[in-house]
Amino acid sequence: MELWFTEVHNKNSRASMRVKEHLISVESPFQKIDILDTYEYGRVLVIDGFTMLTEKDEFIYHEMIAHVPMAVHPHVKNILIIGGGDGGTLRELIKYPTIEKMDFVEIDKMVVDLSKEYLPFLKSGFDDSRINFYYQDGVEFVKDKEELYDLIIVDSTDPIGPGEGLFTENFYKDAYKALKEDGILVNQCESVYFDEDRKEFERAIGKLKRIFPKTYAYQAHIPTYPSGHWLFGFASKRYDPIENQNILEWQRYNINTKYYNENIHQGAFYLPNYIQEIIEKA
Amino acid sequence: MELWFTEVHNKNSRASMRVKEHLISVESPFQKIDILDTYEYGRVLVIDGFTMLTEKDEFIYHEMIAHVPMAVHPHVKNILIIGGGDGGTLRELIKYPTIEKMDFVEIDKMVVDLSKEYLPFLKSGFDDSRINFYYQDGVEFVKDKEELYDLIIVDSTDPIGPGEGLFTENFYKDAYKALKEDGILVNQCESVYFDEDRKEFERAIGKLKRIFPKTYAYQAHIPTYPSGHWLFGFASKRYDPIENQNILEWQRYNINTKYYNENIHQGAFYLPNYIQEIIEKA
Structure with missing residues (x-):
């Protein structure tokens, strides 16, 4: 069979x-x-x-959601991670000794428990003493936070089910408020190839553009996601992802990556015309 | 049903x-x-x-196989196109008024005839008076050519069946000989995600590296090809695809593209570490 x-x-x-x-x-x-x-x-x-x-290509998603903002912001000490219960994003973040504190907010503890048991290649981050675990809704968690974080990573499911609130304008406003004056928000942002996904991407980018002074999208080749052409949002209060890329500083961390590198960082923001047009109209 | x-x-x-x-x-x-x-x-x-x-994403492949070399070589006048019987590559090439002559070599006339009839969005190039049509094996065609072409585009099927000869070392040697002293060869080069394709990519890039002084690979997001992460070979006698990119000159052609742009040109050569390693070892 x-x-x-x-x-x-x-x-x-x-x-x-x-x-x-x-x-x-x-x-x-x-x-x-x-x-x-x-x-x-x-x-x-x-x-x-x-x-x-x-297991075959998770490294692409996790390296790109973690290392791109970490290579831009010059001094990330305090991070909020929403979602990412599988642990892959934590696994990448703990490679930075300069991070002091990570608030990890996952609505579904069962994702964490099952990932630890069945997906051992992801779990190395969970034991890091800098992480505070909160098993609750990220939308609620962020509401009363003010100028606390250098970086917020929204490592969510698609905007249906429990992930839906993480694509709303109110959430992005609260996240903006929770970031310090030079903070960055990065989120998994769907893709544009299939109409259904494109509509979600358009809406998410449009909302981020209305709230953050600088909003960008960046891409990665992730074969097992629909179309393989996946997008992340990069919403920033001050830093430009290419102009402010700290290449030499990032290299000093000596982090071993299979996908991300200093050039891919730039290339990820070089989008095809048809995606640029969607972002401009959003 | x-x-x-x-x-x-x-x-x-x-x-x-x-x-x-x-x-x-x-x-x-x-x-x-x-x-x-x-x-x-x-x-x-x-x-x-x-x-x-x-029909949904052929523009990505055809723009990337045609415009990348055309934006590097400063004066392409004489081109050899092998394969590409559907017409998509020709459709992009005829946008350059500076091209004087295109030798179009397709082994299977039936692909051309059926494409003209059933794929009308591709056929606008076929009537261009600069094209000479040869319905024969590209491997044989190139054997007696010497320093004739500025650019050879190998727009082939996979290396099984009639496309197989276009991935051999002898063919690449003949193509090298058929190029002028500053000529460029570009070919569709499979992908690396599935083992079966990766082996073909490795072999093709390894052969090109042994023959051409400068060999590169560049990528595009083509959702309907396996993995969506497709690769092209760029083998060159003189020009570097990034250092010698003629941005201003290319812009003067005022060519309307949906995927390709001056930044994508660079980003296409910024490969993930795991692909760079394959190329280095090849």
């Missing part, structure tokens, strides 16, 4: 991976969580039917 | 698109040619079961 997991991009497009073993399937209070072992992609975390990460 | 076309990346991974109509299916003397009309991707050309192009 062959077992296949098929992810539905929309009613006209799909991608499928052959499954070695369906390791676990749980209905948490917030979402449906499945973890697969697959032949091509290794272990795969699926939430509400969508691939959140695969 | 729902009709789906499924492309098999390998035995463990697949992508599927819903089909409106299977427009034509032909066995040419060289290969199996199918043209589909699909809901998400528009018209799709399939050869031997592999997606060659879709």
Whole structure:
């Protein structure tokens, strides 16, 4: 018998991976969580039917969401991470000895517990003593915070289900307020290839543009996400992601990366015309 | 009834698109040619079961294979195009009034005939008076050519079937000889995500490196190709694709593009570490 997991991009497009073993399937209070072992992609975390990460290419997403802002802001000491319960973003962030404190806010503790058990390649960050764990809604958490953080990373699911609030204008306003005067917010921002995703990207970028003085999008090649052309938002109070890239300082950290490098940092912001137009209109 | 076309990346991974109509299916003397009309991707050309192009994103491939070398070489007058029977590469090249002559060598005339009939968005280049059409094997065609071309574009299928010869060291040697002293060869070069494709990429880049003084790879986000992270080879006798990029000159052509721009040109050569390592070892 062959077992296949098929992810539905929309009613006209799909991608499928052959499954070695369906390791676990749980209905948490917030979402449906499945973890697969697959032949091509290794272990795969699926939430509400969508691939959140695969062992084969999670490094691309996690390196790009963590190292891009860390290579721009000259002195990140205090970070808020919302979502990212799998641990991949923490794994990258703990490589910076200059970070003093990380508030990690994940609504669904079950994602953390299952990831620790079934996705061991992600878990090295969880034991870092600089992390404070909050298992609650990031939207609520950020409401009463003021000028606390140098960096906020929104490592969320898609804007349906528990991730929805993290794509609202009110959340972005609260996040703006929670950032210091030179703070940066980075978020996973969907993609533009399929209409359904493009609408979410447009809305998210449009909202960020109305709130932050500087808003950009950057891209990465992540094969297991729909279209493989994934986008992140980079909303900033002061720093420009290319002009303020601290190449030499970043190199001094001597961080081993498989995707990110100083050139990719720039290239990630060099978007195709058809995406630039979407951002300009948003 | 729902009709789906499924492309098999390998035995463990697949992508599927819903089909409106299977427009034509032909066995040419060289290969199996199918043209589909699909809901998400528009018209799709399939050869031997592999997606060659879709109406939705063919612009990315064709802009990137044509404009990248054209923006580097300062005076391309004489071009050899091998493959590309669909016409998309020609459509981009005829936008340059400075080109004097294009030798277009396609082994399978049926690809040209069917593309003209079923893929009208590609055909605007075919009527250009600067093109000489040769329906023969590009491997043979190039054998007796010496210092004739400023640019050779190898717009081939995958290295199985009729495209195989276009990935051999002997072909690259003949192409080198057919180029002028400052000539450039650009070729579609597979990808690295799936092992099967990566091996072909490694072999092709390794061969080019042994023959050309300067060999590079550049990338584009092409969602309907396996992994979406597609690579091109850029093998050059003299010019460096970034140092010798003629930004102002290219802008003067005033060519309308949906993907390519002056920044993407650079970003395309900024490869992830894991691809750089493959190239260094090749």
